[in-house]
Amino acid sequence: xxxxxxxxxxxxxxxxxxxxxxxxxxxxxxxxxxxxxxxxxxxxxxxxxxxxxxxxxxxxxxxxxxxxxxxxxxxxxxxxxxxxxxxxxxxxxxxxxxxxxxxxxxxxxxxxx
Amino acid sequence: xxxxxxxxxxxxxxxxxxxxxxxxxxxxxxxxxxxxxxxxxxxxxxxxxxxxxxxxxxxxxxxxxxxxxxxxxxxxxxxxxxxxxxxxxxxxxxxxxxxxxxxxxxxxxxxxxxx
Numbered sequence: 001x002x003x004x005x006x007x008x009x010x011x012x013x014x015x016x017x018x019x020x021x022x023x024x025x026x027x028x029x030x031x032x033x034x035x036x037x038x039x040x041x042x043x044x045x046x047x048x049x050x051x052x053x054x055x056x057x058x059x060x061x062x063x064x065x066x067x068x069x070x071x072x073x074x075x076x077x078x079x080x081x082x083x084x085x086x087x088x089x090x091x092x093x094x095x096x097x098x099x100x101x102x103x104x105x106x107x108x109x110x111x112x113x
Numbered sequence: 114x115x116x117x118x119x120x121x122x123x124x125x126x127x128x129x130x131x132x133x134x135x136x137x138x139x140x141x142x143x144x145x146x147x148x149x150x151x152x153x154x155x156x157x158x159x160x161x162x163x164x165x166x167x168x169x170x171x172x173x174x175x176x177x178x179x180x181x182x183x184x185x186x187x188x189x190x191x192x193x194x195x196x197x198x199x200x201x202x203x204x205x206x207x208x209x210x211x212x213x214x215x216x217x218x219x220x221x222x223x224x225x226x227x228x
Contacts (some may be wrong), residue, residue: 004155032215044156101217
């Protein structure tokens with residue numbers, strides 16, 4: 001119940017394509033869902049996050065879609081660029097003093113020029 | 114830079130060695146974390162220090178020992194490690210508040226190789 005499932009494991013798209021990464025969770029106590037982007041040799045960095053009271057959040061080319069009833073959320077990258085090539089992690093957290101960040105296993109995205 | 118600094122960036126140690134990883138955060142946060150990142154596995158939360166209270170993952174072996182002398186510094190003491198402990202060790206910090214979005218800021222990690 002503590003797991004966050006993420007798919008696909010890897011993804012290759014052409015420049016300008018719209019990669020979509022999906023995550024699913026079981027624990028209904030989770031109430032904060034961030035996405036992290038990690039480049040090789042770097043730590044993960046927060047990309048965008050959503051709470052379950054909204055169904056969609058957009059920041060620049062990055063959009064999170066959230067389906068509370070299905071306990072699923074996804075990341076869409078519009079007009080993807082080679083610089084977006086990285087590993088993306090979804091995560092979930094319960095509202096108890098910022099602890100218990102549970103991460104998905106990650107998706108390695110490659111955007112071809 | 115995220116405001117979370119880890120040293121060293123790379124570490125090679127023998128199984129009989131004792132070493133320590135250091136993390137320092139300059140963000141004024143009150144919670145700090147150690148994560149282990151192994152190939153093809155989810156980030157694994159090892160230890161949390163939040164509001165000066167320690168929470169640990171019970172599956173972490175005792176050869177890993179954390180220390181948090183104050184809210185800005187976090188150490189991970191290592192002794193008699195095994196080759197399977199080779200991984201990227203990430204430190205993170207956040208501001209622990211009950212009703213706020215407490216994102217985690219990560220350091221760049223220490224790449225540990227146990228030989």
